[in-house]
C-alpha cells in the first residue's frame with residue numbers, strides 16, 4: 035500500500051525493507067523521508083487520553099511504590115484501567131475499542147510508562163502480544179466473539195509461548211495439542227513467566243500439533259475452561275506489580291474453531307505477533323526515558339555541591355546530553371517502525387528488532403545515569419530512580435533477548451537482501467552457497483550505486499537538508515557502503531558458516547542498528563526543522579551528535595571485524611567454562 039509520502043502517510047516503497055537494504059549499501063530514502071506524522075484521528079484521541087492518563091496516574095506515585103513493594107496491582111486499580119478504556123486501545127471501533135494505530139498506541143504506552151512501568155506492562159502484554167493474534171489472524175467469528183470483551187477488559191489477554199525448557203529457542207516447546215475425532219483439540223503442557231497470567235481471561239497458546247519435532251499451532255484458550263490453571267505470582271526484580279505466573283493446561287479441550295491461524299503455522303503466528311508488538315515496548319522505553327530526563331534536569335538544577343548546582347559540572351551535563359540524544363534517536367526509530375506497520379509495509383521485522391534493541395538498551399543506560407545524578411537519593415526507594423532501574427532491566431530480556439535480536443538483524447540483513455532486488459537474487463544466494471563465486475556482489479553493487487549518485491540518495495532530499503543534517507547524511511552514506519563491503523568480506527571469509535560467527539554478526543548487527551536509528555533521527559530532525567520553530571534547530575543538533583557518535587561506533591565495529599581479540603576471548607571463556615570458578619586468589 036503506497037500513499038503519498040509528502041503527507042507522511044504510507045510508505046512509498048512498501049515492498050522494500052530499509053534495514054535489509056542497508057546491508058546492500060542502499061538507503062531506501064523513500065521509506066525514510068519525510069518523517070511520518072500521526073494520523074489526525076489518533077491525535078484527536080491522544081490529546082484527550084494523554085491528559086486523562088496524567089490526571090489519573092500522576093497522583094498515584096506513592097501507590098505505585100506500594101504496589102511494587104507488595105508485588106501486586108489491587109483489583110480496583112485494574113478495574114480503573116479498564117474504565118479508562120486502556121485495554122481497547124488498538125481494537126477497532128466496530129468491536130468496541132478505540133481503534134488507535136500502532137503509532138498512537140505506542141504514544142499511550144509512552145505516557146503510562148512515564149508514571150509506572152508495571153501499569154504499561156499490564157496494558158501492553160494484553161494488547162501487544164496477548165490478543166494481537168486475534169487481531170492479526172482471527173477469523174471474523176473469533177473477532178466477533180472475543181474482541182468486544184477484550185476491548186472492555188472483561189477479558190484480559192496473555193501470550194503463552196515460553197516453557198521451562200524453551201526460552202529463546204521457541205520452536206522447542208513441548209506443550210502439545212492432539213486432534214480429536216470431532217475436530218477439537220486436547221491441549222497439555224505448562225508455560226512459565228506469563229505476563230498477566232494471574233489476571234487473564236484469555237490466553238494465546240502455542241503448542242506442538244505434530245509430535246515433539248513437529249509443527250506448532252496457535253490456539254485461543256479461555257481461562258475458565260476445565261484444566262486451565264495458573265501458579266502463584268512470581269517474585270521479580272522489576273515490574274513487580276505486573277502479574278507473572280506459570281499457566282498450566284491439563285488435558286484442556288479446545289474447540290476446533292479456537293485454532294488461531296492455520297494448523298502448523300503457529301511459529302509464524304508467534305513471530306508475527308512479536309514483530310508487530312515491538313513498538314509497544316519501544317514506546318514504553320521512550321516514555322520511561324522522558325521521565326528520567328525530566329527528573330535528572332530538575333535534580334541537577336536543585337542539588338548544590340561545592341557552592342554550585344551540580345548542573346554546572348561537565349560530568350553531570352554529559353549524562354543529561356547523552357540521555358537526550360538516546361531518547362531522541364529511540365523515539366525517532368520507534369515511531370518510524372510504528373508507521374511502517376500502520377502503512378502496510380510488507381516486511382518490517384528487522385526494523386522492529388532494531389528499534390527494540392536500541393530503545394531497550396538506551397533506557398537502561400538512562401536509568402543508570404539518572405540514578406547516578408541523583409546519587410544517594412537515587413539509591414533510596416523513596417525516589418523513582420531505583421524502581422525505573424529495576425523495571426527497565428526486563429526490556430532486553432523479553433519479547434526476544436537483545437542477543438537473539440542482534441543476530442537476527444545481521445543474518446536477515448545478509449541473507450534476505452537478495453530477495454529485495456530481484457535481478458541480484460541469484461548472485462546473492464551464491465554468497466551463501468558459493469562464497470567465492472558470490473564475492474563482490476554486495477560491494478560491487480554498493481559502489482556502482484555510489485558512483486551513480488551525487489549525494490545522499492536523490493538530489494532532491496540532500497538539497498532540502500540543512501547544512502547540519504547534510505553532514506549527518508554524508509556520515510550515513512559513507513557508512514552504508516562500508517557496511518556492504520564488510521558484509522561481502524565476511525561472507526567470503528565464512529560462507530554459510532557465518533551463522534556461527536556471533537562476534538562478527540553482533541558487529542554487523544550493531545552497525546545496521548546505528549544506521550537505521552540514525553537515519554530515523556535524521557528524518558525526524560529534518561521535519562522538526564520546519565515544523566518546530568522553537569526547538570527544531572536543537573533537534574538537528576541531536577541528530578548530528580548521534581551521527582558523529584554512531585560513526586565512531588561503526589568505525590570501531592567494522593575495524594574489529596578484521597582486527598579483534600575474538601580468539602583470545604573465546605579461549606578465556608573456554609578455560610573458565612572448564613574451570614567453573616575464578617581460580618586466582620591473593621592468599
Ligand SMILES: Cc1cc2nc3c(=O)[nH]c(=O)nc-3n(C[C@H](O)[C@H](O)[C@H](O)COP(=O)(O)OP(=O)(O)OC[C@H]3O[C@@H](n4cnc5c(N)ncnc54)[C@H](O)[C@@H]3O)c2cc1C
Nearest residue numbers: 193194195196201202203227228229431432433435437438
Ligand atoms: C518478567 C518476564 C515476563 C515474561 N513474559 C512472557 C510472556 O508473557 N509470554 C511468554 O511467552 N514469555 C514471557 N517471558 C519469557 C521471555 O520471553 C524469555 O525469558 C526470553 O525469551 C528468554 O528466554 P530465557 O529466559 O529462557 O533465556 P534463554 O533462552 O535460556 O537465554 C539465556 C541467555 O543466553 C542467550 N542465548 C540463548 N540462545 C542464544 C544463541 N543462539 N546465541 C546467543 N545467545 C543466546 C540469551 O540471549 C540469554 O542471554 C517473560 C519473562 C520474564 C522474565
